[in-house]
Amino acid sequence: SFGGSSSSGSRPAEDRRAPPPPPWPLTGGRLPADVAQAWSLLEAMSTHEECAQAELQALLNRMSVPEKRVWLQRRLVRHHRSQQAPDGGLVEPPLAFVEGDRSLPPAGQIAAIRQQLVERIGLGSDDLCGEFEVRFKDEQGVGSAVLREWMDIVAREAFLHPQQRLLRSYDRHQTFWPDPAAPFCNPQWQMDFEALGRLLGLALWQSCTLDLPLHPRACAFLFGFPREDAVIAFDMTGRSAEAAAAKAAALEEVDEDLYRSKVKWLLAHPVAELGFELPFTDPLGVSEDQSTPSESGRGAGSGAETVSSSSSSSSPPPLLPSVPSTAEPLKEPPTVEPLPAVVRLRDRLPGNERSFPGKKLLKVGASEVALDGADGQRQVTDENKAEFVEVLAAWRTFGAIECQIEAMGRGLRAVVPEAILDELRGLLQPAEISQLLSGLGEIDVEDWQRHAAYTHGFAPDSDLVVWFWRTVRGWAATAEEKGRLPQLLQFVTGSARVPVGGFSELVGFNGAKHPFTLSKGTHLTPQSLPMAHACICTLDLPPYEDFETCREKLTQMLAMGRSHFDEAAGRGGTDDSDD
Numbered sequence: 001s002f003g004g005s006s007s008s009g010s011r012p013a014e015d016r017r018a019p020p021p022p023p024w025p026l027t028g029g030r031l032p033a034d035v036a037q038a039w040s041l042l043e044a045m046s047t048h049e050e051c052a053q054a055e056l057q058a059l060l061n062r063m064s065v066p067e068k069r070v071w072l073q074r075r076l077v078r079h080h081r082s083q084q085a086p087d088g089g090l091v092e093p094p095l096a097f098v099e100g101d102r103s104l105p106p107a108g109q110i111a112a113i114r115q116q117l118v119e120r121i122g123l124g125s126d127d128l129c130g131e132f133e134v135r136f137k138d139e140q141g142v143g144s145a146v147l148r149e150w151m152d153i154v155a156r157e158a159f160l161h162p163q164q165r166l167l168r169s170y171d172r173h174q175t176f177w178p179d180p181a182a183p184f185c186n187p188q189w190q191m192d193f194e195a196l197g198r199l200l201g202l203a204l205w206q207s208c209t210l211d212l213p214l215h216p217r218a219c220a221f222l223f224g225f226p227r228e229d230a231v232i233a234f235d236m237t238g239r240s241a242e243a244a245a246a247k248a249a250a251l252e253e254v255d256e257d258l259y260r261s262k263v264k265w266l267l268a269h270p271v272a273e274l275g276f277e278l279p280f281t282d283p284l285g286v287s288e289d290q291s292t293p294s295e296s297g298r299g300a301g302s303g304a305e306t307v308s309s310s311s312s313s314s315s316p317p318p319l320l321p322s323v324p325s326t327a328e329p330l331k332e333p334p335t336v337e338p339l340p341a342v343v344r345l346r347d348r349l350p351g352n353e354r355s356f357p358g359k360k361l362l363k364v365g366a367s368e369v370a371l372d373g374a375d376g377q378r379q380v381t382d383e384n385k386a387e388f389v390e391v392l393a394a395w396r397t398f399g400a401i402e403c404q405i406e407a408m409g410r411g412l413r414a415v416v417p418e419a420i421l422d423e424l425r426g427l428l429q430p431a432e433i434s435q436l437l438s439g440l441g442e443i444d445v446e447d448w449q450r451h452a453a454y455t456h457g458f459a460p461d462s463d464l465v466v467w468f469w470r471t472v473r474g475w476a477a478t479a480e481e482k483g484r485l486p487q488l489l490q491f492v493t494g495s496a497r498v499p500v501g502g503f504s505e506l507v508g509f510n511g512a513k514h515p516f517t518l519s520k521g522t523h524l525t526p527q528s529l530p531m532a533h534a535c536i537c538t539l540d541l542p543p544y545e546d547f548e549t550c551r552e553k554l555t556q557m558l559a560m561g562r563s564h565f566d567e568a569a570g571r572g573g574t575d576d577s578d579d
Contacts, residue, residue, distance in 0.1 A: 064501065065428070065436065065501065069207065084129075094125070094129075095133065096125040096130065099134075100137065100150045102136055106161040108357075109161075123154075124195070128201065128415055129415060146534075147208070148495045151202070159192075165361060170255035170256075171256065175218075176215065178400075180401065181364045187351065188355070188359065191354050193407035197407065200214075207507050209500075211486075211496045212438055216433075217250075217253060223430070225430060227398075251263060251397055280376065284343070284368060337362060339365065343367055343368070436500055438497055444502065445472055451503040455538075464518075467550040491558060492537055514537045519538050524542035527542075529556060
């Protein structure tokens with residue numbers, strides 16, 4: 001009991017009241033080292049004792065971003081468990097089940113997600129906040145790491161793949177942004193973006209780091225930050241130079257290439273120096289057949305990619321998945337008749353089609369959207385170029401994604417209710433939320449090794465351990481092999497990206513922290529490949545006799561182990577990965 005007991009008798013009523021609980025100091029060693037856990041205790045206390053409120057807020061303000069991630073997950077657990085058992089009793093949490101299929105091409109992956117939403121199973125379940133189990137077709141593995149693997153596959157193949165026309169990047173795949181073309185070409189765009197919002201919410205619930213880095217400004221809109229703090233709303237009124245400058249600055253944050261090569265130049269030079277007429281329009285993007293991904297990996301933001309700079313931000317480089325897909329060779333995009341050369345806002349599709357595999361996309365081609373609401377025949381002149389810059393910036397930074405964000409928000413709130421979103425906005429900035437969802441883009445080998453653990457007879461100076469880190473550092477040193485780092489991380493942990501806070505925050509079984517661990521594989525032979533226990537972030541290294549063999553086997557492990565998350569898949573001298 002936090003308060004003392006009082007005995008009945010002749011004492012005055014005010015004396016019989018229990019004295020207030022003693023203060024819970026933020027220092028002095030009386031609180032757990034885990035400040036997120038301390039917050040949980042304080043919050044439970046604050047529901048009965050108002051004196052805890054001030055310390056609760058002070059403790060929240062002290063949390064680091066990784067600690068706030070723990071706070072969020074625990075806050076979500078308390079909310080949903082109270083919804084599932086309003087009387088406070090014990091109930092069995094709801095179960096959502098998914099059978100994933102690695103062999104599906106990108107069109108098949110998005111079709112599978114649509115089926116789940118239509119049938120209200122898997123990602124479309126009425127309650128995502130119970131047990132969420134994933135198994136891959138023809139595989140035996142199950143557990144937290146299999147779930148993380150499936151979520152990354154869905155992120156890359158169903159949502160990030162350029163042929164889906166759902167997300168695109170303006171910064172060479174460092175971050176992603178809803179594709180402005182989606183509402184014009186996708187008959188089921190509302191369901192698709194709702195599914196994306198559900199995936200993001202599920203990632204927060206499961207403490208998963210998705211290989212899908214959303215731009216911080218998109219996170220600001222999605223999580224409901226005040227719009228005036230993010231961008232001046234998209235409209236056709238007010239043509240002041242101050243408004244144009246404010247919107248141009250916002251555009252620079254979203255699309256630096258467009259700002260530098262078009263907007264900044266246009267404001268500083270006479271229009272006649274262009275040498276051609278410039279209409280009041282903005283391209284919706286490259287033709288679908290120009291955006292076929294390469295077979296090599298993009299390295300999950302690790303810097304492994306080699307992308308040539310383009311002066312036109314409307315022609316982004318092709319998306320390259322972090323882990324090469326095992327899907328079938330890409331076929332021609334499933335498109336039908338093309339969009340008109342110029343489209344208007346009223347040409348957006350309702351997007352309320354809810355079926356699977358879904359209707360074919362309209363071909364975007366070279367279509368452009370009219371920024372003046374007319375027919376696109378108006379030309380930019382020296383007199384109206386400030387107006388053009390203003391409406392272009394407003395369109396790119398908000399108008400082009402407003403309806404997609406609204407649909408994503410419906411999906412997100414299936415997991416994160418508005419009350420918790422309101423609390424979240426008081427604790428985190430949009431850039432921090434982006435990091436919570438997708439972690440860090442760079443893989444720091446020094447940080448990786450510094451926070452590694454060793455077991456079953458291994459020590460930091462063991463030969464196999466030294467050879468392992470020598471191999472990893474060798475991969476990191478060359479652009480050609482740097483892409484192996486996220487592949488190795490995904491093989492051992494189920495996720496290709498490092499969580500916010502670095503390798504000290506790696507997540508293992510059921511969302512609990514677990515260090516990257518190297519274990520002596522005494523049960524393996526010198527001919528075996530390493531075995532991963534991804535739910536506990538552990539890699540068993542067989543007793544190799546020299547560095548060359550160790551490097552060769554690790555490389556072979558990545559080449560073979562990405563196609564299955566299944567212990568049985570590696571029998572007979574191939575891979576022995578399990579969950």
